[in-house]
Amino acid sequence: MKKGMYALILLLVVVSGLVFISREINNETSKKSLPKLLSIAEMKAERKKWKTSPDGVMFKKWEDSPEGKKVYAGEAKIRKSLRDYTNMEGVVTSLSLPPGSRLGFGVMVNINGDDYILSFGLLKLDEFQQLHSLEVNDKIIIRSHNVSHAPKYLYPIVSGDYVERNGKIIYKRPIRKDGC
Template identity: 50%
Template sequence: MKKGILMLILASGSLLANPENKTALKTWRDSPDGIQFTKWEASPAGKKVHAGAVKINRAIRGNASLVGVVTSLTLPEGSSLGFGIMVNIQGDDYILTFGGEVDQEFDALRDLQVNDQINIKSHHVSKAPKYAFAILSPTYVTQGAKLLYKRVQAKGGC
């Protein structure tokens, strides 16, 4: 399995119900990448990111809308997450990532300014040692009554 898929398994406990996924996770945890990830999770930086993810995970699982304030219109330097912005939700900073760009798909998001308040519904929160913030994958983003972004479901996918 690829590292990215296993990161998804780590971030989503529901995928661990399948015994094959549990075996894959154990195999990955014993690999050099898994050992490094486990060490990062136990570090102060990893604990901070994990606490931020846990803080909003209940709202995400309950399909609640999160209120965020835009703190940066760019992602941290060296990011490989595609287009995204930084937001503060309930006192913690998060990466809000939208993936690769497609023409004018993100034009409404580009009009945002620092300190703008937005409403976010997310379908997933994850974490990675490369980033000092939990990573949110939004389902949709609104500002007031204006829809800024709506995730398009992949055809034939989940």
């Protein structure tokens, strides 16, 4: 009886020790995984460092080129609609994105005389089923919160948050469940 009791106590001590060590290891890894927040001065120094790197120099050349200026001018034309999340009328000009693009699903649209990439990102098949019914020259209403650019593309990239055709909603970006 005493041997069984000693064995049980010894087992309890060993298991408790293992749990305690495991907890310490988990705490250490979670502390290490938190990224260090940079101060404003450090962020400016990193940005300055990047601007002098080969990638930064190429980006600056692109910004100063006619292609870069055209992209920025296109962004400026729709900035108010994006900020206010108001309707923008567009015409579908192509059902495919430029060759080599890695933006997921999207179409080319013309808004107020300028061409844009309307990107929906990497979505599940059932989320953009109705978008596949779009045809060239379809008139659509677009709402978005975001426009971006990249030297790889000759057009501003509008994130498709809401698309309507003939008064019917054909796409509305689902609300993220994680709150962000």
